[in-house]
Amino acid sequence: MKPSFFNRISDRIFSQSCAKSLDSVSVILFGYVVLMNSWVGEDSYITFRTVENFLNGFGLRWNVYERVQVYTHPLWMFGIAFFGALKIPLFYAVLLLSWICIFGSSFLLVRSRSEKKETFAWILLLLVSCRAFVDYSTSGLENPASFLLLILLFKQGETLLSNPNGKDVFGFALILSLAYLNRQDTVLFGVPYLVRLFLTSFRNGQTIRWMGWGSLGLLPALAWIVFSLLYYGYPFPNTAYAKLNTGVPSGELWFSGFLYLRNSVLWDPVSILALAFPIVYFAMDRKKRFDPEFLFPILGILFYLIYILKIGGDFMAGRFVSLPFVAAVFVLTKIRHRSVAVFGFLCFIFFMILNPRSYLYTTATYSRARMDGKIADEKSMYFPNANFFRSFFVSEYPDHGWAEQGRKYKKEKSASPSRFSVCATLNVGYFGYYSGPERKIVDVYALTDPLLSKLKSARPWRIGHFGRNLPEGYLESIDSGENRIADSNLKEYYEKLKLLTESPDLFSKNRLEEILRENLGGNRQLLARYTDEREWQEIPKDATCGLGQGF
Known part of the structure; x- marks a missing residue:
């Protein structure tokens, strides 16, 4: 019986001679698409301002007069700082770091496909x-x-599933620790392995020994938590308090999370198809269904998707889906069936080659600004003013309006365009970075503000953008250095907060006691007594940074 046309084509594609050609082409295409679509978004400049201040001797601060951890990713921040210390402009420093990581990731995914003679082109495509x-x-x-x-x-984690020893436990804990330092929620992917490891240690009597090795591996994360407590006064980044301490009902957040995943279905079906493929495949395969090599990464994917739903997703389309997508591709590399490779090729053909709007055809002037409710195509919003190739042809780059306003603000002889030496705004990335270190800037979304991040958000809100109303007397307090907040409860709390974030003596008895009291909830009643039921109030005209008064 003659093989079908599809089988003949499939055999030809997967032949050794054709595989080599496909692999070479895929490497070129992968590098081209990544480089041609390289960009640096506005939010990254929040970290850049801290890096710049750190390299200039002001410490790990955003506003130099106070200590606030405005970045969620200490490991990433120090990576940028490393290249910045080599006098590489931060725009190019972060791109260089990104390229190292992304090409390293793709290399590991290709290497995880053990059959040397089989094409790996489908992975990259x-x-x-x-x-x-x-x-x-x-x-x-x-x-x-x-x-x-x-x-x-x-x-x-795969080594932990076979015959683990203390060094394997240490290696896993060390990688988990680094993942935590890069972004804390990434540890959700390691939970299934940790549970398995804990149960295995009981069976073989290695609990104490493995806990010792694991503790050694976790030292980088533990050391950072201790440093963060002593330096900033909190174990977690300020962004966590700003985005998770909002007062928004959980039902609204779950619905927002559902809309976020729905957006991926509409705008990026490849990501959802890739997530669904291994889940459906192993649900149907009785032999593989409970194989930890496949089950644990899939459980990690499910944990992370539930987490996305719980926090309401994000305003950046696809950002939170990208990590479970990479996890799904890793699982797909473990499936020994041609259907997986065919799936990869078909996705590339239909969503890249045949799609005139695909990133295969991106140019330096690419623009496709679009919104899906409160979710934005973030790359398309900033790409025209912030892509890699265009940066070679513009003197002051990026040439976005917010960056231009920041440069203007920095050059002004007068202290501020407002009546204060401080201004408030909703857009602190470009503006904050280019305004220079001496400027005091209040972020109304509270990502960089230690007081506002502890207050409940006002309505209307947008996911990832939880605006706070400015308490009466707050700008006057920052301007003068004296506590002039009108509400007595909030005034008392702010006085305690200033001890954590502004005291020059990190190890004073009063400050250490206050750190303990604050993190154990001893000051919570002061915040609870402060109520502001108003809807969103525009920033006063005489206090704006010149970027508008808000939505």
Whole structure:
């Protein structure tokens, strides 16, 4: 019986001679798509301002007069600082770091496909077919390092499933620790392995020994938590308090999370198809269904998707989906069936080659600004003013309006365009970075503000943008250095907060006691007594940074 036309084509594609050609082409295409679509978004400049202040001797601060951890990714931040210390402009420093991580991740995914003679082209082509992956392979955010650490975590996790020893436990804990330092929620992918490891240690009597090795591996994360407590006064980044301490009902957040995943279905179907493929495949395969090598990464994916739903998703389309997508591709590399490779090739053909709007055809002037409710195509919003190739042809780059306003603000002889030496705004990335270190800037979304992040958000809110109303007397307090907040409860809390964030003596008895009291909830009643039921109030005209008064 003659093989069907499809089988003949399939045999030809997977032949050794054709595989080599496909692999070579895929490497070129992968590199082209990643480089041509490289960009650095506005949010990354929040971290850049801290890096710049750190390299200039002001410490790990955003506003130099106070200590606030405005970045969620200490590991990523120090990576940028490393290249910045080599006098590489931060725009190019973060791109260089991103490229190292992204090409390292793709190399590990290719290597995880053990059959040497089989084509790996489908892996690279599937990766670049996913908008979420391409968008956040650069962007200036920590995603590329999370991709790399996640793959390393899975590969090290595989050793824990066979015959683990103390060194294997140490290796897994160390990678998990680094993943935590890069982005804390990434540890959700390691939970299934930790549970298995804990149960195994009981069976073989290695609990104490393995806990010792694991503790050694976790030392980087533990050391950072201790440092963060002593330096900033809190164990977690200020962004966590700003985005998770909002007062928004959980039902509204779950619905927002559902809309976020729905957006991926509409705008980036490759990401959802890649997530669904391994889940459906192993649900139907009775032999593989409970194989930990496949089950644990899939459980990690499910845990992370539930987490996305719980926090309400994000305003950046695809950003949070990109990490489970990479996890799904890792699982797909473990499936020994041609259907997986065919799936990768088909995704590339239909969503890249045949799609005139695909990233295969991106140019330096690419623009496709669009919104899906409160979710934005973040890359398309900033790409025209912030892409890699265009940066060579513009003297002051990026040439975005917010960056231009920041440069103007820095040059002004007068202290501020407002009546204060401080101004408030909703857009602190470009503006904050280019305003220079001496400027005091209040972020109404509270990402960089230690007081506002502890207050409930006002309505209307947008996911990832939880605006706070400015308490009466707050700007006057920052302007003068004296506590002039009108509300007595909030005034007392702010006085305690200033001890944590502004005291020059990190190790004074009063400050250490206040750190303990604050983190154990001893000051919570002061915040509870302060109520502001008003809807969103525009920033006063005489206090804005010149970027508008808000929505």
